[in-house]
Amino acid sequence: MLRRIPYGDHDLILTLFTPDHGKISVFAKSARKDARRFSGTLEPLSVLKVVLKTRSGNLSLLSEAVLVDPLATIRTDLRKTAYASYWSEIAGIVPEEGAVQKPNGYPLLHQALTALDRDMMDKAVLHVLFQLKFTRLSGFFPELTHCQTCRTHLDDVSPRGLAVDILSGGLICGDCVSRTLGPYRLSKGAVKILLWLETADILKASRIRFTRDLLEECACFLEAFLPHHLGHAPRSLVFLKHIRNRKKEGCSYHVG
Template sequence: MKISRTRTERAVVLRSIEYGDKDLIVTFLMADEGKRTAIAKGGKVSKKRFAGSLELFRVCDVTYSEGSRKDTMAILKESTVVEDFRHIEASFDKIAIGSYGTELTRELLRDGEGQGEILDALVGFYRRLHHQEEHAARLEADLHTFILHLLGLSGYAPQLTHCVHCGLAVDQGQRLLFSRRGDGALCQPCRDSGQSTLDTTAPVLLTLAELSTGYADIEREPVPVALLRQGRQLVFTLVRAILSRDLRSYSTLKMVMP
């Protein structure tokens, strides 16, 4: 016998795609259930049941029913916005950066994963972008902080302060490299022949290490653009190594981080 149950929980929208003329298929990161996809019948047209809640940058309370099997799509009954981030939605740069962070979260998680710290990290990232001034270097630093934090929570933290092979501190290294496998810094003598690497420097690695510990103090001078640009190459190399491809939102991100 098929049992269906209805439940309500806090959730963040990870993606919303049109399905037919009226429906939406929405992927959420839910407080209890983790990543979960639901169909919102009439989601494109029903203002009453969903009230603008099925878009990116929304924290919602969602009510849905599901069958007895975990792998079937949930049916969304109702959704209301609990928190939105208007200063993200008013800025092309913030939308591009926020969309990239959201897509990365979605792609790193399997269904049923992501409750707790990852959900908190994503909401924290939106709040940070919402309050951050419209300043390219500060916004980019925030993106790197979020990516490195998320990768750490997902078990992909790169080694940034020491050579992954011999443990030499990067500020002691003569010539430094970053492994395209995504595991972290390498000193020149530890590079295997044929291993694909990027050249880097101790200041770049240590800047990323610093950003990975938390959002930069807003009172302080922003991280120099030259360091961010070099750090960016390592961060996106890391994402590419983990996912084996670039994210869709990367092409838009490149427009705001030229």
């Protein structure tokens, strides 16, 4: 369950993210009035098993809800909440018409939230990993192995002046960067981390230590790249950046 909104004096409108139908809204009648009926079940970011009754011309009616996994530590940790809110919003975005493909983000989101709740790996690494996997799932993973202009391979590119073209999603070497509008500067180390993590799973990624500066660089790039290609600016990203800046983890890399 992504969120709940009070409706009238006794009811709730719930936003659910489902394996088969993506993001949907349902009506929970008397959910606030009858505390015993859904006691402790309808909490944001909980994993539920639900039974719905369809109604012609109206939201489906929530008939039953069973708590499968509360993912409780996410709601008690502000930083975890910020990450989970951003991932949930990203996964629930319906791509614009003409997008490469419409991803089914449910399995990835479920896996990421479970890992976040259980502290299975560093939160910053998991944040980069989720965005990379969703980018690949959506069909617009950036081309980072060679310069898109001169075709020089990453291994042979000078680390000086390296960038990625946000619009095309291609790597730009320092010799070609002046021909690109709005290049996003990335270090060679960050590019190599992105390429490595793209092929890694949670277990493999949890065993490797990355420098905090490089993780921050990767995260900030993906937070610019992913929303641009989804055609949507997530409101939850503002909250995430606010929490990160409070902990002095703000993005220091920029376009241009």
